[in-house]
Amino acid sequence: MKRFLIVTNSTKEDSFLLANQVRDYLKLHGGDGEICVDADNIPPNCDAECVIILGGDGTMLLASSILAEKGIPMIGINLGTVGFMADVDPCNMEEALECLLQDRFQIEERMNLTGTIYHNDKEIAMATALNDIVVARSGYSRIICLRIYVNGELLDIYEGDGVIISTPTGSTAYNLSAGGPIVSPKARLMLVTPISPHSLTSKSVVLSAEDKIEVEIVPKRKSQKVEAFATFDGRGYETLQPEDRICIRRSEKTTKLVKIYQTSFYEVLRSKMGETNR
Secondary structure, eight states, X not given: OOEEXXXXXXXXXXXXXHHHHHHHHHHHTTOEEEEEESGGGOOTTOOOSXXXXXXXXXXXXXXXXXXXXXXXXXXXXXXXXXXXXXXXXXXXXXXXXHHHHTTOOEEEEEEEEEEEEEETTEEEEEEEESSEEXXXXXXXXXXXXXXXXXXXXXXXXXXXXXXXXXXXXXXXXHXXXXXXXXXXXXXXXXXXXXXXXXXXXOOOEEEETTOOEEEEEEOOOTTOSOOEEEEETTEEEEEEOTTOEEEEEEEEEEEEEEEOSOOOHHHHHHHHTTOOOO
């Protein structure tokens, strides 16, 4: 690889300084790097062979939908906290850049989700997600009711704060906080995890990646015009009215992550989740 786009995170103090260091190193060793401020500003005509993300997993999520559409792989230099995807530390930056320039890396493909929102049976919005699609209640101190269908068959009716439809990559994000299982990112499946369910029996359900999920907003209050909202990787806020539905399936696009090190997911999991040596 020779052509790179370097994406900074304007909320990280060290991001701009590091971006210039990355660009200078690439230029000195026969590569070329263009700096882009924030993932939202990745140019539509980007023709880089690889995108270097300076930030954390959140910054990589912002870039993922754009880069998945273009098929451009990305690698993260972690300036965040946990960093399951951004697995290069700043202290190892030059080593990682040398590997990129010498084509010593692997590409790992991650499954994405596509969600389509319908109002009165008319499509009103569509977006993709690498981590999860969340349908959650709007307002405070009340619950929403959701019917969950899988391939047209009723799976369950959830009453609570909402539901998370997660990929394996997203299993360590909001899904984990809501009590869902952790899944290897190499798996091909979807997780349906209720958020604070008003039930003692509602648990996460593991589905095939080929299944089609439909979440329907069940009317609870006649006077309530907006019952819930949907987010895609924490963005793309869309309000949902009673009887609206969102159809979720595996996306045809994948997110390509560049892997320099042969660290296993389980080793990363032990490290990031704070497991101590015994």
